[in-house]
Amino acid sequence: MRKILDAIMAAEGAADPDQELAGVAGLPVPDSYRGVVVRADETSMFDGVATGEKDPRKSLHVQEVPTPQLGPGEALVAVMASAINYNTVWTSIFEPLSTFRFLKKYGRLSPLAKRHDLPYHVVGSDAAGVVLRVGPGVTRWMAGDEVVAHCLSVELEDAAGHDDTMLDPQQRIWGFETNFGGLAELAVVKANQLMPKPRHLTWEEAASPGLVNSTAYRQLVSHHGARMKQGDVVLIWGASGGLGGYATQLVLGGGGIPVCVVSSPDRAQLCRRMGAELVIDRSEFSFWKDERTQDTDEWRRFGERVRELTAGEDPDIVFEHPGRETFGVSVYVAKRGGTIVTCASTSGFLHQYDNRYLWMNLKRIIGSHFANYREAWEANRLVSLGRIHPTVSRTYPLEQTGQAAYEVHRNVHQGKVGVRCLSPADGLGVRDPELRARHEAGINRFRGW
Numbered sequence: 328m329r330k331i332l333d334a335i336m337a338a339e340g341a342a343d344p345d346q347e348l349a350g351v352a353g354l355p356v357p358d359s360y361r362g363v364v365v366r367a368d369e370t371s372m373f374d375g376v377a378t379g380e381k382d383p384r385k386s387l388h389v390q391e392v393p394t395p396q397l398g399p400g401e402a403l404v405a406v407m408a409s410a411i412n413y414n415t416v417w418t419s420i421f422e423p424l425s426t427f428r429f430l431k432k433y434g435r436l437s438p439l440a441k442r443h444d445l446p447y448h449v450v451g452s453d454a455a456g457v458v459l460r461v462g463p464g465v466t467r468w469m470a471g472d473e474v475v476a477h478c479l480s481v482e483l484e485d486a487a488g489h490d491d492t493m494l495d496p497q498q499r500i501w502g503f504e505t506n507f508g509g510l511a512e513l514a515v516v517k518a519n520q521l522m523p524k525p526r527h528l529t530w531e532e533a534a535s536p537g538l539v540n541s542t543a544y545r546q547l548v549s550h551h552g553a554r555m556k557q558g559d560v561v562l563i564w565g566a567s568g569g570l571g572g573y574a575t576q577l578v579l580g581g582g583g584i585p586v587c588v589v590s591s592p593d594r595a596q597l598c599r600r601m602g603a604e605l606v607i608d609r610s611e612f613s614f615w616k617d618e619r620t621q622d623t624d625e626w627r628r629f630g631e632r633v634r635e636l637t638a639g640e641d642p643d644i645v646f647e648h649p650g651r652e653t654f655g656v657s658v659y660v661a662k663r664g665g666t667i668v669t670c671a672s673t674s675g676f677l678h679q680y681d682n683r684y685l686w687m688n689l690k691r692i693i694g695s696h697f698a699n700y701r702e703a704w705e706a707n708r709l710v711s712l713g714r715i716h717p718t719v720s721r722t723y724p725l726e727q728t729g730q731a732a733y734e735v736h737r738n739v740h741q742g743k744v745g746v747r748c749l750s751p752a753d754g755l756g757v758r759d760p761e762l763r764a765r766h767e768a769g770i771n772r773f774r775g776w
Contacts, residue, residue, distance in 0.1 A: 328357050328512055331405050332749050335457050344758055345471065351459055352470035356403065359391045362449035362511030363728045365418055370425040383419035383736055384729035392449060395507055395515055397462035398439045402518050404474060406748040407530035407756060409509040410453040410719075411728075412538045412569065413673050416736045418450050418503060419729075423676060426450075429504040436482075436497065443506040451510030452478035452502040455524055455534035455756070456749070465518040473524040473758070476516045477703035478538050480505050491551060492699040500697060509534075510728055512749050519700050525711040527762035529754050531745035532717040532770065536573065536710050539743065541698035543573040544706035546646060546668045548581060551702075552695050553644045553668045557582030562633065562642040562660065564649050566603065567594040569735075569743045570671070572718035572773070574646050575601050580714055586633055586642065590738075593776065597741060600772045605636040614656050621679065626659040633660055644668065651675030663688045670695045713762055716769040718742030720776045722753055742773035 334351045338344035365386050373381045397403055418426045426448055434444025454476040458468050468474065480501040481492045488495025502508020507515035524533045546552045547561070555561065561578045565571040566587030578585040579602050586605045587598040595606040612629050616622045633642065641662035647654060650672025657667050658680040669692065672678070685692070698706065709715040722745035723731045734740045747753070757763055763770065 328360060328749070330354050331459065332751075335405065335407065335749070336755075339755060348457055348473065349471040351405070351457060354459075356394060356459060359393050360512040361389055361725065362392045362513075363451065363725065364388050364390055364392065364447040364449050365421075365426070367427045367446040370421050370427060373420055378420065378422060381420035381422075381736075383416060383732035386419045386421070387450070387729040387732060389726055389728065390447070392447060394513060395442050397460055397515065399463045400465060400518050401462040402458050402465060402468055402516055402521060403460040404454060404456045404476065404514045404516060405459050406454045406456040406509055406511055406514050407750040408455050408534040408722075409451045409511075409746045409748055410531075410535040410537075411731045411735045411744045411746065412452050413671060413735065414452055414500060414503040415450050415510065416732055418448065419732050420736070426503060429499070430506055433499065433505060445506060449506055449508050449511050450502050451508035451514075452500055453534050453537040454509030454514050454516075455530050456514070458521070459513070461518065468518055468521050472521075473756075474521045475524050475533050475537055475707060476501070476509060476514065476520045477522060477541055477698070477700070477707070478502060479520065479697055479700065479703065480517055481519075493551070493696060510725070510746055510748065512725070522704055522707045523711065524756070525707070526758040527713065527760070527766070528710070528717060528757065528770070530750045530756040531722045531747060531753055532719055533756065535717045535719045535743040535745055536707070536715070537703070538697065539570045540573040540710065540715060541703040541706045542670060542695070543570055543577055543646075545698040545702045546670060546695045547574060547577050547644065549698070549702050552693060553666045555581055555583050555644060559583045559643040560586060560637050560640050560662075561644045561646055562586045562588065562657070563646045564588050564653055564657075566606075567597040567741055569718065570648055571646070572597075572601070572742050573715065575603055576715050579603065580709070584637065586636060594741065597773065597776060607632055607636070614653065621655045623659075623681075626656045629656055630660045641665065648672070649674045651678055654678035655680045658690065658692070659684050661690050664690065666691045666693060668693045668695050713766045716766060716772070718773045719745045720773045721745070722747055741776035
């Protein structure tokens with residue numbers, strides 16, 4: 328692994344980084360590597376513990392694992408950096424169920440998929456790094472390519488997946504419903520997960536947009552989502568967070584009007600630094616009277632606050648991902664004929680809303696889950712062009728992944744929390760300093776928060 332890292336580091340400051348990186352093709356692949364895992368024999372460790380008290384630092388371990396053999400259409404990537412997503416939090420606290428159930432189900436699909444059914448699960452659904460090897464049938468990518476990986480793993484052997492790959496019966500989220508994820512020194516991906524690394528970004532910056540930026544793109548921009556158009560008023564929950572930070576940028580870049588909902592003045596300031604003008608502090612509202620009863624008076628008060636900011640307009644689109652806590656008010660405040668587009672449900676999966684506000688006002692609810700390859704590619708292209716910027720606030724070394732996941736679970740982070748896997752320090756991997764210089768302020772606006 329040391330020789331692989333040395334070869335990648337030789338590209339730093341080199342006149343021809345691509346030529347230096349091509350040398351990894353001649354290096355041997357190690358028999359094992361370090362990865363962040365949960366263990367099958369620990370899935371009951373949090374039994375009886377409240378969700379908010381479960382501690383990812385206890386369940387996420389860095390350990391040496393065997394390097395799997397590549398199959399057809401796959402690639403082995405040396406991972407320089409990754410990032411924390413909420414699915415890693417769910418994996419670490421074994422909610423809503425243990426991911427080992429996903430791995431067992433996948434393992435029954437084929438002898439090749441059986442590799443994923445192991446007593447440990449290497450987690451992580453983001454990665455930026457360098458291709459080391461490709462399996463049979465891969466022609467688009469080669470050893471030495473600098474890449475980022477999106478998290479859609481799909482078999483594409485069923486007709487249903489060839490209109491929208493997200494509808495493939497064997498669609499899975501890599502590093503969550505599959506093994507060999509990105510929080511590790513090496514990762515196994517399907518070749519159609521790979522995309523070019525944005526050349527003006529560092530490794531940790533390039534690793535951070537993948538899952539959340541692609542998810543927000545499908546929810547808002549794609550014809551599979553809300554089909555946002557210029558002038559649309561878009562209510563964005565958690566607008567300074569990992570998902571909401573990209574949603575805010577996409578709305579601004581697409582000519583929409585974001586109404587950013589955050590939970591503190593600091594987070595409101597971050598939204599304004601992204602260019603948003605309309606911000607609501609959700610701590611001023613309490614949408615539930617108790618665990619079972621929502622407060623419709625607060626729904627109305629919140630709706631009035633939205634209209635105060637928008638000169639009387641209700642949201643054309645509500646960008647939903649908190650779930651249970653906010654879904655009732657989201658359905659209520661969307662305009663007549665408006666759209667609520669939802670994913671994730673980080674505050675709870677069982678949503679309650681008053682259907683009268685949906686059916687009588689002709690509103691729509693759209694379920695959205697990650698993105699297909701084309702959507703992920705387009706979202707990554709916007710990052711490569713400098714139109715969308717990473718939202719990394721802080722980074723941790725691989726050994727402290729548990730702490731990084733803990734902060735995301737406790738919602739004490741801003742934007743995205745990055746993890747350095749092979750990369751020995753922040754700031755490495757920039758190949759286009761001129762483009763970076765033009766966007767330095769936007770790239771760094773979440774740093775230190």
